[in-house]
Amino acid sequence: MTQESNVEMVNLEIDGKPVRVPKGTFVFRAAAMAGINIPNFCQYPDLRPFGACRSCMCEIVTRRSNIDISCSTPVSEGMKVFTRSPKVLEAQRFAVEALLVDHPIDCPICDKSGECELQNHAYYTNVRTNNPLARPKNSWEYETLSESVMIKRDRCVLCGRCVRVCDELVGSTALAWANRGNDSYIDAAFGKDLKDSPCVSCGLCIEVCPVGALLNTSYHDTARAWFLKKVKTVCTFCGVGCSMELHVEEETGRIKRIVGTQDTGINNEQLCARGFFGFEFVQRDDRLQAPLVRKDGELVESSWQEALSLVAERLPRYQGDSFAAIAGAHSTNEENYLFGKFVRGVMRSNHIDFDAGMGRGVRPAGLRDVFGSDAPMNGFVDVYENAGCVLLIGSNLSATHPVFTYKLQTAVRRRGSKLIVASPQAVPLSQIATLDIRYREGAEADLLNGLAALIARRELVAHDFLAQRVDGLHEWWQAAQGYTAHGTSANTGVPVEVLEQAAEIYATGGSGVDGRGADGLFPPSAIFYSSALTLRDGGENIDYGAAALALLTGNVGRPGAGVNSLKTANNSQGALDMGCVPFLLPGERPVEDPESRRALQQAWSLPDPLPARPGLGLEGMLDAARSGRVRAMYIMGSNPVEASSNPQRVADALGHLDFLVVQDMFLTQTGRQADVVLPACSWAEKDGTFTSAERRIQRVNKALTNYGQSIPDWTILVHLLERMGFERLYTHSDQILAEIAAVVPSYAGINRRVLERAGNVMTMRPGRVYRNPSLDEIKRLGVQWPTTDADPHGTPVLYADSFPNGKARLVGVPFQAGRLLADGVYRGTIRISLYHQGTGTMTGRCPTLVSLDEGGAADSSPERGRGVGMLRSPNLQQSGYSTGQLTDI
C-alpha cells in the first residue's frame, strides 16, 4: 500500500466494499480508487470540488442517510456509501434527464460520440424518456474560438471543467462563463478570439470536456472514436517527457489525434500545444519514401541495398579521426547507444556530439566540476509538490518546457510556493512571480554568484551540510567575497534591495529568516534553468553560481530542492547518458579514464582499445571539416544546417567533406548536402525509450506501420553493421535496452517490464486538491536514473547520501567590475515560440501549430531556413532564452 506514515487514513464502506483512503479524500475519488464509477460531469481530479451538476449523487450514510453529491463530500470514518441503490439511480437519472432537456442529442454527427460522458450516463442510469416538449432545444452553430479550439455550445452541460482546468491547472484563465442560468455559455473574454487571450492552445479544455462541446479543430469530423486504436507513448518534443496516447484509425493507419490520459505519466493528462497538435508531420507527403544516393551531383532514389552497400563500402576508409558523427536529440536511447557504439567501436573516433540547443554541441558543464554530473537533481513532480521556493533564471520554460510551468504555477497559486523569476525580459511566469527580477542581458553569472555571496554574508547558510558534504568553501570565499551587494547591483542592474530580498527568499525557502526547521535547514528551494543558457562562452560561471547557491543553503539531496539545468529536447539527456558526447562515454564516464575505456572495450568485445583522446564537439567537427581533417560525417536525426544561426557556413563546412551520410525523416537542408540520405522512422513508428530532462526513462511504443520504405534509426544501423561484416546483433530494440542495462551503470537493471509498470499509472493522487507526496510515491511515477540491479525503480532525488566524487566542490568565480559579455554579442530580441521547436523540421510540418504561430507561414515552410534571418530563427527560440548569441559557429 501507500506509504502511510505521514497520512491519516480513513475506513469506509462503498457498496459493501471496505475502502481505506487518506483523510480528506472525496467519496467520489474513494469510490474510483475502489474501482467503482459514479456518473459525473463537473468533478475532475485535482480541481477544487465544484458540485454544480448533481449527477454524482449517492446515498451517503453517516449518522443519518442522505442523498448527497459524492464529488464534494469528504470521507469520514465508518461512512457507508451506496452508489447504485434504486433511490440513487433515480436521483442520478433525474440529473441526466434534466440535462437532456436542452441537449440537442445530435450524437450521429458529434465527434464525442462513443466516448461521451452524457451518452454513458444516460445509458448507465437507464434513461428512458427525453421530453422534447419541455422547451425548445438549445441551438448554436459551430464556432471557432481559435485555430485549435472549436465549440458547439448547445452540447455544453455547463460543468465548467474547461474554465476551471484552464484557470487552475494551466494557469491561462482564458475561458469564461458568460451570462447566467439557462443562457450561460462558454467563451473567451469578451467574445474575442482565444488566440488573442492568454490561451496557450494546450488542448486540456478539449480533453476534459465530457461532451462534444469543446472540439479539437484538427480532429473535428475526421474519425469515429470507436475505430481508434490507442497506443500509449511519450512525447517527442521537449524534455518534460509527457505521457500521451496516439489514437490511430485502424483502417487507414493514420494518427487522428493525440490525447493525454488521466492519472498517467508526470503530466497527468496535460499536454502542451506541441504535444497535442504536433503529430501531423508524421504523415506528411514530403516524408522520405526511399533512400537517396548522389549520382552525378543529384540525389536520386535508390534501393536500401544499394545505399547501404555504398555506405558500408565507403565508411571504413575514414576510420579514426577523419570520421565525425552527430547523434539525434530526438532519437531513442537504444539508437543513440548503438550510434555511439558504432562511432567509437567501429569507426574508432571520439568525434561524436549532438545538438544541445541553438545548433551547438554539448559543452562540459560547470555543474560537472562541482557535483560530478550535470544531471538535474530533482524531478518536476518533486519540485512542484515540495519546493518552498523556485528560482528560475534566464529561461523561458513556458516555451521550452511548457507542461512543467503549468504545474509550477499550481504550486505557486495553490500551495503558496515562492517563485523568483529572473530574466532580462518579462516571461509568462513573471506575472505570478513573488519576485520578478530584470537583470542586464548576459548577467546571469554575476547575479547568481552575487546572491551566493550575499547569502554567505548574511549567514543564511547550512553549516552542518557544508561541513559534512562540501569541499573548497575557503577557496570559494576567497573568490566570491569580491561580490559586494553594490558591485553585483552595478554589474547586473538589479537594485540592492531586490538582491537582498531574492537572497533571503531563496535561502530561507520562502519561509523568512525565522523559518529554520529542527534540522537547521530552511524549507527547500530549487533552481531551474534551460541548459541552453550555459552553452555560450562563460556559461560555466552560471553553473558555478547556481551550484554555490544550492550548496551554501543545503539545497542539494533533499526533496523540493536541487540545481536543475534542463536539457531541451525530449531525449537530449538520454543522448548524453548514452555517450553521444565527445568527452563522455556512456554513463557519463570520462573518455580520458582508462578504466572506463577498458570496461567498455570488454563489454563491446572489441579487439583494440577505444580511442583515448576526447573528440571534437559539433563546432570543432565543422571546423575540422573545413580544414580537411575530418573527411566523412554521419548525421543521425539532426539538422545542423538549419539549427545554426549561420546556415550557409555550416552547409559550406559539410560541402568540404568527402562523404556525408544523413539519416532523417525529411530531406532537410543538411540532407541536401549528403551523399547518401537514409529514410528514418518517426517516433510513432518505433519502440524504444526516451530519457526526459529530469532523468526519467520512459517507453516509446510503436503505433504506426513504417512510412514508405523508412525504417527506425537503430534498424538502419544494424543493417549497416551487418554489411560492414558484423553479425546481426539485435532484432528488437529491447535487446539493445538490455545491453544498455548491462553497460551503462546508471541504467542498471532497466528493462521493459520495469518501465511499463512504472510509467503506467499515477497512483499518488487520492483526490485531495493538494498534498505532499512522499519520495516513495514519486518513485512510482516512473524510473529516474540512477537505477541499480537490486532496485531498478530509480532515484527521484540525486545525491541524498553522497556525490559521485564523495564531496561536492565549490568553484568560485572572481568578481570583475563592469563585466558583461563582449559588446555586440547580444543583439535583438528573439520571438519565443510556444509552438515550434528546434529547426521546425517536425513542428513546421504541423498545420495547426503553424497556424497558431504568428507569422508561422513564413517561418515554417520546409524550405525555410536561410532567408528568414536570425532574429526569427526558431533555433534561438529553442533555448527559450529571449536573446540569442549571434556568433558564428
Next chain:
Amino acid sequence: MDNNATKRQFYIGGIEDPWTGSQQDRDRVLSILRGFEGYDPLEALIPALHELQKEYGYIPEEAANIISQEWQIPATDLFGVVTFYADFRTEPRGRNMLWICEGAACYFMGGPQLGQAAQEKLKIEYGETTLDGEWTLRRADFCYGACHLAPLVDLNHTVFGPLSKDELGRLIDNPPKEPEGSHKL
C-alpha cells in the same frame, strides 16, 4: 492613438460610442479605480463597474481590460461578472433604458403584451436600440421582486406598474426625467 480614437467611432442604433479609447477615457477609468484604493479589488469590482457604467452607459471592453490589468483580475472573470448581471451591458445603449418584466407573475399578468406594444411602438425588437439612439428595449426574464405591481416595466432604474398598454405608450411619449436609481412605485 488619434487614429484609433477615430476608428472606434461606430454607431449603434444611431448613438455615438461614448468610449473613444482616448487617453482621457483611460484616465477616467484609472481615476474611478483610484476611488477604491485600499479595498480588496474583488470587493470593489461591482461598485467600480457601476460607476463605469454610469459614466459610459455600458462597460467598454477596453475599460474592462484596464481594470483587469490594474487590479490583476483575469479578463475572463470580468467578462463573466459583466455578463452575469443583467444590469451591466457590454454595448452602448440608448439614452433611455426600458425593461419589460416577463418574470412569472408579470408574464401571467400581461408582461408579454406590454412587450409586444413597446416593440411595435418603438419599432425595435428586444435587445435593440432605436435609430435615433433614444431607446433601448430589453426583456427581463428575472423578477424585480415587485410582483404586486405586475405587470411592470423598469424605465431608467425606476419601476412603473401595474401598467396597461396605453399607460406604457404615454410613458414612452413622456419619459419622466427622474434621476437614475430612484424608485417611485
